[in-house]
Amino acid sequence: MNKAVIYARVSSREQEREGYSIPAQLKLLQDYAEKKNLKIIKEFTDNETAKKEGRTNFTEMVKFLKKNKDVKTIIVEKTEQGEYPSKPTLGYKRESSKIIKIDTETSPFVLRAFNLYAEGHYSLQKVIDGLYKEGFVYKAEKPKIGKSHLESILKNIFYIGNFMFKGRIFKGTHEALIDRELFDRVQEAFKKDNKPLYRKEHEFAFAGLLTCGECGSSITAEIKKGKYIYYHCTHGKGECSQDKYIREEELDKQFKEAIKKIHVTEEHKQWIITALKSSNEDEQAYHLERVESLHSQSQRLRERINKIYIDKLDNLITEEFWLEKHNQWTLELDKLQTLVTAHDKANKSYIENGIQILNIASEAYELYISQSGNEKIKLLKIILSNFLLTGENISYEYKKPFDILAEGLACTTTLGRKDSNL
Ligand SMILES: [Zn+2]
16 A cells, blocks of 8 residues: 555635535545545644744654655645635526536536537627527526626636636636637637627737847737738848738637646646655755755754853964854854755745645636736746747747656647648
8 A cells, every 4th residue: 555644734714614624625535545645754834823933834744755765655735725715606606505416407507508609709798699599598587698797707717627716727626608619619619709808908919029039029919800810920120031920819729728738637646746855856965965064063063062162262363363263163053054054044935935836737728828928928937938930830949847747747638630741
């Protein structure tokens, strides 16, 4: 039986209220371990509301894992995960305080709306009218749904089994009403549906991000026929043969593929965290070696300080000489202590950063497709660099360590698209 440890954490009072308490999490994680045939050898919990510095037992767990190298799994429950914290959206109903189910009365309305809009040639208003004509009634007292409400429904990731809470996307425990492919088609359709309001916030999303792959000039954007956004080289640095105009949708599509490549599933994520820890052994060995050497240097200094004090007591040296040496060595001792602390910290943040990065990787794609222009750019800049446009193709580099994810996962995920230069 494989050995595992459990780590549970509550990060705010609110989450505790919502039923994410430590005992509740532990129960969940223990069940999971049992299902996966894992033997739990230790449990670690942190309550960040109780202790201001928080995360103390996280550090303890890391120490424990260093000592027990046969523990290959850490079971962690994202504390915010699983339950939708507010009122369910149209098409769902709350069966109990924790369970949200598909509502057989209202869900056909939502499903039909998605299918109509996914066709790509209906405006929101046409979908509203179409639903009404086909006999899909929003509410008895208000048979036609409002436009902005419909738009928010069609963009709501709750329907594909996720939910947004405090700006982050979480995997819900509820059943998806809409499959991923249909949801994606609807998001594509929003780009075609050129509503001026939508356009405005979205305007020239990728301008300023891209550089011409041939001449290094910046890439600019302009609107054609009042609705289509095209990107092209400014030819600002003189001679350049790039004269293609590329649609924004096309660039968006290519960026989406780029983000998709670093996607990790929850299962992959746990696996990588474990791998991260074992691949970190060299790093840890280095830190340990340094810390040990710093400790022995400290020890030597302490001995010297003690010895010279005795020399002073024995009148073997002057008071001045003693004081001078005492101060000098105490200062050195202080410096060594600072170095020890820095090493401990570096080692800890290595693992925490790793987990942070995996969280980004597992959520990036969903964030990307659900966000507006500016937010997309922010996300792209976290993951990629060196954005070039040549012909109709963008090129980029994955920032470290996303490059490893992109490479490592390319062989396990088939995206139906291969780069021609490979
Ligand atoms: Zn150019």
